[in-house]
Amino acid sequence: QQPVQSPQAVILREGEDAVINCSSSKALYSVHWYRQKHGEAPVFLMILLKGGEQKGHEKISASFNEKKQQSSLYLTASQLSYSGTYFCGKGGSQGNLIFGKGTKLSVKP
């Protein structure tokens, strides 16, 4: 039941864009995106609750396609501070959260 993330890793230069995808074989009630820096706890980015919903957070935004059971995280004009591992979480009907294995993003100067 773990959502599948792709790619597993991506390396960017500052200013470049990236897309991280998250898909599930079963219905997604909600999608949560978190970022974790090395040695720290995961930090909340955003939640998408409805199919078709899109949200933005600075230059980071996400979409949720309920029909396809997919969500995508868009990072535009990446900054060094965006480096970290991004996790999507699949929200369950009882409020639990199952995470994918993460996408490691490295932004180089």
Add this chain to the structure above:
Amino acid sequence: DAGVIQSPRHEVTEMGQEVTLRCKPISGHNSLFWYRQTMMRGLELLIYFNNNVPIDDSGMPEDRFSAKMPNASFSTLKIQPSEPRDSAVYFCASTRQQTGNTIYFGEGSWLTVV
């Protein structure tokens, strides 16, 4: 406001010893989660509680693992006996039970079993 508080932050123990990890959720939150993170398996949900009641413990790897939540402000995760493969970061997280609520993580307990 205080966040989720975990202790100890770091623990090194010998194989076979009992390990107890502690968590204080954010005041007013009624759902609590224990996650384990390793390089190989990522962030795994071990168990979660709603209103102090365990709802799903299917992620608990073996009988050596047990978790309790005696009241709304305290939870423990116990490993007895510990094994080297239990070495990982254990995160506690909490939220108000409601679909779509933000889940807040503690800083984690880094466990090394030698």
